[in-house]
Amino acid sequence: MSEKTIKLEILRYNPEVDQEPNFGTFEIPYNEAWSLLDALEYIKDELDSSLTYRWSCRMAVCGSCGMVVNGRPQLGCETFLRDSYPNTIRVEPLANFPIEKDLVVDASTFIEKLEAVKPYIIDAVDAMEAEPARKIIPTTKTSLGTFKQTPKEMGLFKQFSMCINCMLCYSACPQMGLNPMFTGPAALAIGHRYNLDSRDHGTDQRTEVIQDKNGVWSCTFVGYCSEVCPKNVDPAAAINQNKAQGAQDWALSFLMPRKGEK
Amino acid sequence: MKPENRHIEPLLWSLFGAGGMTIAFLVPAVILVVGILMPMGLLPAEALSYERMSAFFLDSWIGKLSAIALLVPGYWGCIHRVYHGMHDLQIHTNEKVKLGCYGSVLVLSIVTVMLVLFG
């Protein structure tokens, strides 16, 4: 009896040779315990050393091995051969990103969008200095002391802080493909996460990006981003909470014109 | 938001939300009554008679408000999805198309309110 095998169809693209990507088929020994990442490793070691893909932690923490498996954005380390066996597994790079080589995509636009939402705590001193028009109370950073946060205050944003920047949500989002300028699910969810943080004073600085036409207003709540998220961040909820907030601020800006100038 | 970056999407989305709400909560029963029960003869003959309907929707204040609440937000809810649906279907739109979509709904809303209040 011959050993059990499983077939993988992998979208290949070599920028030095290929005009466009094409599927390559590999047949490898079937091992029930193997993840898709193990299978790719086998192919690279034994069959085709030119196969290119990103990976690091192998435990769904680093967010490196996002790829499209049988049409669904997934982490390679969390996808197992046994989930598909005996059917062929179709592997493609993340959608809505330029393909660099094989399963590796160019994520630079994602990094720019992530930076744009200022994904870090902006403390009171930084917030005051960013807006000289407001009264600056002379304060040294050390005089602020430590930031206390209760479990309840942390619970407010914890879900949105679980993001591992794996970009599966960007691959899942059709609005991303229709409007590449869209800031996108993860970056907006992370911006929301800092806005909800009791230690943060940077909401005003993030508003321009979050409330922009290419911010939350490019979303139509398809909701697939939240379905594929490996960490249950629910970026669709984060985005649409910001629409509700934006609508409220929009209305308030007529009652209190100062608010509109933020 | 800086004034130059402000846009009307928050207003259009709020109207869409209001329309989504009225379509979800009021319209199913209205379709059931007007579109299915009445044609099938499952309602008393006089249920939707001119006398009753005009007395309620045109002469009583609660009826007038019901007619406006049933119709107007729904227009905005629908047109918002139609407009964004064109984007989804990769039909190229511009400010004129947008103005045409939401503008015609604005006119329809005004006509509806005028008919109910002064008809």
Place this chain on the structure above:
Amino acid sequence: MSRRPYIRPMPANWFMEKPAYKFYMLREASCVFNLVYSLNLFAGLVQLVRGADAWNGWLAVQSNATMVVFAVITLAMTLLHAVTFINMAPRVSPQQLRKMIPDNIVRAVMFAGLAAVSAVIVGLAYMGAF
């Protein structure tokens, strides 16, 4: 080594690619039926304003077989809208509120509200209380 990133075009029929996208498009398509139906209701309002004969003419149109089929489809699409709308609603509400009231409680209350409002409308119509 030279970089030459390949950008895949967005297919014209991208929404046929995944069940999740098809369902999204079906949800969005419900608005077309609701738009046509609300124009029908607007026409009813116009006829009501015009008088008894005009109103009875509109009622007769509602009993047309084609119109009944359209009403049945529109009702199904409206219910699809209602279910998806209610399922999404709590996720749109402020995170502070969501931490106080679980999403499923909000959904249950909204579904109960839909049932209650519908019962009232149908009941009033049946009793001729309008």
